[in-house]
Amino acid sequence: MNLNKILKNAFLVVVACMVLTACATQKKSTGQMQGDVYTGTDTVEYLASGVPDRVFFATNESVLTTRSRDTLRKQAAWLRKNPDINIVLEGHADERGTREYNLALGERRANAAKDYLMTYGISASRISVISYGKERPVDSGSNPLAWSKNRRSVTVKAN
């Protein structure tokens, strides 16, 4: 139990470091984006009051941002309160990549979210993962903002 906690904390520190180094390289904030990660709420839906259903990623990345981790902790808390609910994590990529690579990238993103939920006590048996690659954009625009909304992992109730 104790060891578990230590490991968990160590993991968080590592993730935090990764995010910090990522941010250090590109820190432009343009209203709805930080770097090229979407920070707006346009497309976001809610699993419950105050529990956003999705997290966003930087181009070609599957690293969770501080904000994404915050969202996933809220999801984990909600899932712990609702032990009968199972979820599907749907991983997506933007249109600026080749189809097959994007399928793999979507899977990697959804699994990044899954791993984080698991560190907050959600059993793997309650989570399934599906990648849609670039096949199901939410925004059909051909611009950086639209792409940032499409690089996402969406948590969907499975039952």
Next chain:
Amino acid sequence: MIKKLFILLAILLPIKAQALIEVDITRGNLSPLPVAVSPLSIDENSKKGFEKILKKKDIGSEISIVIENNLKQSGLFNPLNKDAFLQKRDIAHLKPRFEDWALIKAQALITGKVTLVDEKLRVEFRLWDVLAAKEMLALAFTTVPNNWRRVGHIITDKIYERLTGEKGYFDTRIIYVAEQGPKTKRIKKLAIMDQDGFNTKYLTLGNELVLTPRFNPTNQMVTYLSYFRNLPRVYLLDIETGIQEVVGDFPGMTFAPRFSPDGKKIIMSFATDGNSDIYTMDLENRIVERITNHPSIDTSPSYSPDGKYICFNSDRSGYQQIYVMKSNGSKVKRISFGKGLYGTPVWSPRGDLIAFTKLHKGKFYIGVMRTDGTGERLLTENYYQEAPSWSPNGRVLIFYRETKTDEKGEGFTAKLWSIDLTGYNERQVSTETDASDPSWSSLLSN
């Protein structure tokens, strides 16, 4: 099956002569060879017979149009306007008056004759060298009337081969994904058509998302990705029977499938726990083999034509690059070192080149490089294009291109395009609907 319907009746050996015309296809062809395709002659009885069977008024003329379009699309030939033809088609086929054809600057002449024999279509054709005043090739085919377009394609293949010294690619099909609907809710179906855009057939109904179909070497089977029951898996489809099955029993997404050159295996990616690696499954004994084992994304595998090597896409260096390894997974070597990201490597049927998609500074390129990564050449640049597939003779690439949407997010299209290995002759390939993920078959006959 269809192959058997073709009976080669007679091959009159081409007369060997010096100084016959030749087309060099290794260089970009800026001055295509002027060629006259005389409408195939047809007697009144046959004409009436075919009109009844095929609902075509003049099947001789129709077949010559198929040939003419093929020649034109190749970019190597310039079919001349028929209004300028002086000689009648039946006489031209027997004994061309070469001075007449030379007068309109034709260098090659194609003539032919169509007859209805026992409910069958018999077509003979001749290829003439106008300047040397000689016959270069003469062949005849008999088949069921419904195959008339294929006869046109086979004749084009023979002409192309005689004039360029290389096999043609006209009696072939393209399998692709037909698309419709808004970008956010695209409906996709598997579709198959002749290389020239005719005879389109839809193989799935559009109820589930389908992607990346690829032919087996005999063109009877197709492997593709289907989201049937929301489980993205590689499937195998028998085109004639319509029977489909899941390939292997993987506890997660399988994708990016292709056949091995002997058609006995399917190579693909399997994704689990955020990691994609390359696997093969033997279609006879169902044995699954893991080929790569690396925490990065390994995908888009494609065999060399001798089956000894595999090129694939991996981000093990940090970003998408192209790698080559032996077919057992050993001796992995990165071959792409240019600026930008590289994806979708596909080995040419000649074995000497790998075609790819490149993303650099917000533009997408289709290009080729040697199998050791040297000699990179970019053939075309656009907003978005990817997934090249080789013509069976390794001379042409087909790929798909998507357009930028407007400020409202509208105006999205996806179309098939082709381009010569030389970088010349870029053309849109006609499809009934929007289209993506094209894959070229091998030659259907011979």
